[in-house]
Amino acid sequence: MKVLIVGGGGREHSLVWKIAQSPQVSKIFCAPGNPGISELAECVKITADQTDLLCQFAVKENIDLTVVGPEAPLVDGIVDVFGKHNLKVFGPDRKAAILEDSKVFSKCLLKKHGIPTADFKCFDDYGQARRYILSRGAPIVVKADGLSKGKGVFVCKTNDEALRAIDSIMKDRVFGNAGDQIVIEECLTGEEISLLAFTDGRTIVPMESSQDHKTIYDGDKGPNTGGMGAYSPVPLMTDKLYYRIEKEILVPTVHAMNKEGRPYKGVIYIGLMITSNGPKVLEYNVRFGDPEAQVILTRMKSDIVPIMLATIFGELDKIDLEWYSQASVCVVMASGGYPGQYDNGKEITGLDLLKNQEGVCVFHAGTRSVNGKIVTNGGRVLSVVACGNDVKEAQKKVYDALSKISFDGAHYRRDIAGKAITR
Ligand code: AMP
Ligand code: GLY
Secondary structure, eight states, X not given: OEEEEEEOSHHHHHHHHHHTTOTTOSEEEEEEOOTTGGGTSEEOSOOTTOHHHHHHHHHHTTOSEEEEOSHHHHHTTHHHXXXXXXXOEESOOHHHHHHHHOHHHHHHHHHHTXXXXXXXXXXXXXXXXHHHHHHHOSSEEEEESSXXXXXXXXXXXXXXXXXXXXXXXXXXXXXXXXXXXXXXXEOOOSEEEEEEEEEOSSOEEEOOOBEEOOEEEGGGEEEEOSOSEEEESOTTOOHHHHHHHIIIIIHHHHHHHHHTTOOOOEEEEEEEEEETTEEEEEEEESSOOTTHXXXXXXXXXXXXXXXXXXXXXXXXXXXXXXXXXXXXXEEEEEOTTTTSOOOOOOBOBOGGGGTTOTTEEEEESSEEEETTEEEEOSSEEEEEEEEESSHHHHHHHHHHHHTTOBOTTOBOOSOTTHHHHHO
C-alpha cells in the first residue's frame, strides 16, 4: 500500500513512524513533512492547506490511504474532496469536522443532548458579552468560536482579564473571523484527561488515556500553548471512570452527531475535566492530539493501518486494539519566546546522540534542514518521547534524553507527568 500523510509536525512524525511499521505499507509520502519525517517517508512540497494539489498528487500516485493530521484541512473539507475522487482518506468530513471548527456548535450540541459540560452562553455582541462577564464575575472562561491553534481560550482569574480577552477577540480581532462569536463559560476545576477513540459512526474503539500539559510554564502556569508535553496511561482514569465517560459522553456524542445528520468517522478527541461532580467535556477535536499522538502511538501494539481502513469502511466492529503495558512520556522542546514571538534558524545539536536509542523517539515538529544542519523552524521544535516500565521510569528517560539536545533559547517544562507520579 502507498500511504500519504498530510501535515508536518510532531504528531505527523509519530503517525509516519507508526504507519511505517505496518507490513501492509510499501511506501509513505508526507506533505509537507519535515527533516525528521524525511528519514522514513518521501516529503512532498505541498502544504496541508493545498487540498486540490494534495488530491491531484494522490490521484497521480495511486495513493491507497491518506491520513490527515491537522484540523484545518478537515474543517476545509479535504475528506469530501478526496471522496469525490474515490480516494480513501482517514478523518471526518466537513460536516462532522464542525465539532472542532465551532465551539458554539459543540457547546449547543452538548446542551441539546444532555452531555455534561460547563454552563455557558454564546455572544456575537461585545456589549452583551461585557455585561455578562460583569454579572457572572471571575473566575470565568472566554473562548473564540473558531480555530485558533489552541490559543483562543482564556481562563480568567479576574474580571479585568476576561474583559481584556473579549477586547482582543471581538475588538482587536486577533483571531479574525474565528472570533465573530464567542463562548463564555463557567470555570471548572479538576484534573484534565484526553480521551481519543476511533469511530466509524457505529462502533467506538477507545484508545488509552493521556494527559496534555497546555500551559507554557511548570505548575500549569502562564498562557496556553498547543501543548508542552503528555503522558500515557493516566492513573486517574480508572475502569470505573472510563465506563462513566463511555456511557455519559463518548457514546452520546457519536449518537448525537448521527442524529444531527453529521455522521462521524475518524479519531474523535474528547478533552475532559474530571470535576468533583464527574467528567465534563471541555472541548472536542476531530483528529489526533499533539502531543497526545506521540505518547499514544508509541504505546499502540496493533498495526494502525487496518484500524484506519476499518474506520473508513465502517468495519470497526471487527477490530481488536492491543496496547503495550509500558508507559510513555513526551516533552516538547520549544523556541525561546514561544507561545509569543520567537526566532527561527537556531542550530540544533545532539540529535545524533539519540539515534537508535532503545525506547526513545525524537519526533521533529518545527525543524528545517539547512546545508546539512537541522535548525529550528517553529514554536514547538521537537517532541522527545521515552517509554518505560512505568511513568516514573519513562519520565527519567525522557529528561535524560532532553539533556543531550540543545539549541539557543530552547526551553521545556520540567514537570511533565509529575501529577501521575505524585498521585
Ligand atoms: P479548549 O481548547 O476548549 O480545550 O481549552 C484549552 C484549555 O483551557 C483546556 O485544556 C483547559 O485547560 C482550559 N479550559 C477550557 N475550558 C475550561 C473551563 N470551562 N474551565 C477551566 N478550564 C478550561
Ligand atoms: N494537545 C491538544 C491538541 O492537540 O489540541
